Amino acid sequence: DTAVSQTPKYLVTQMGNDKSIKCEQNLGHDTMYWYKQDSKKFLKIMFSYNNKELIINETVPNRFSPKSPDKAHLNLHINSLELGDSAVYFCASSQVSSGQVYTGELFFGEGSRLTVL
Amino acid sequence: AQSVTQLGSHVSVSEGALVLLRCNYSSSVPPYLFWYVQYPNQGLQLLLKYTSAATLVKGINGFEAEFKKSETSFHLTKPSAHMSDAAEYFCAVSDLRNTDKLIFGTGTRLQVFP
Numbered sequence: 463d464t465a466v467s468q469t470p471k472y473l474v475t476q477m478g479n480d481k482s483i484k485c486e487q488n489l490g491h492d493t494m495y496w497y498k499q500d501s502k503k504f505l506k507i508m509f510s511y512n513n514k515e516l517i518i519n520e521t522v523p524n525r526f527s528p529k530s531p532d533k534a535h536l537n538l539h540i541n542s543l544e545l546g547d548s549a550v551y552f553c554a555s556s557q558v559s560s561g562q563v564y565t566g567e568l569f570f571g572e573g574s575r576l577t578v579l
Numbered sequence: 580a581q582s583v584t585q586l587g588s589h590v591s592v593s594e595g596a597l598v599l600l601r602c603n604y605s606s607s608v609p610p611y612l613f614w615y616v617q618y619p620n621q622g623l624q625l626l627l628k629y630t631s632a633a634t635l636v637k638g639i640n641g642f643e644a645e646f647k648k649s650e651t652s653f654h655l656t657k658p659s660a661h662m663s664d665a666a667e668y669f670c671a672v673s674d675l676r677n678t679d680k681l682i683f684g685t686g687t688r689l690q691v692f693p
Contacts, residue, residue, distance in 0.1 A: 502685070518680055
């Protein structure tokens, strides 16, 4: 079983469209993340959720809206897609809860490559 | 603010040669440091981590890294490269304001030649 799974793996769309990427983790982790990796491989955090609560929002345009229906799922919806949104989007999870020893280990999905034409 | 700098976006070695990937960090307090590996078309995978215990950290696949406070470095090494080590390697530091937030370096692509 894949620990962190994302769908779709590839997404090609036109500017101005709206698209969603879904993520699910079966590790029982409390915290989930969205990272963006650009064409130069630079990886930057976008959002993190802990038990469905938004924890980190890194000055991402409000066209990006994460949603966490439960702690095992974190979806990313993008409105009015722009050329600059083309990237690989990685979902990740970790077990970071109050009172627990911080491990710092993120478990990543395989990524969703978004191409905006 | 914490940051990491990876020197060399590309490193090429021969199979069997020493692998050395460089990472320097910036942090006002002792950081938590990590090395992740990304194989083609895959997500990142933790290689090893330093969390203020032993300064020499051993990870998976024969990799290790040494935390040197005086040099603010956390270089990744492997005594003998294998073809299967070819991948992108990322150094990362935890953001001490949000310990579950990792700040990644720009990555180093390792190529291994026969």
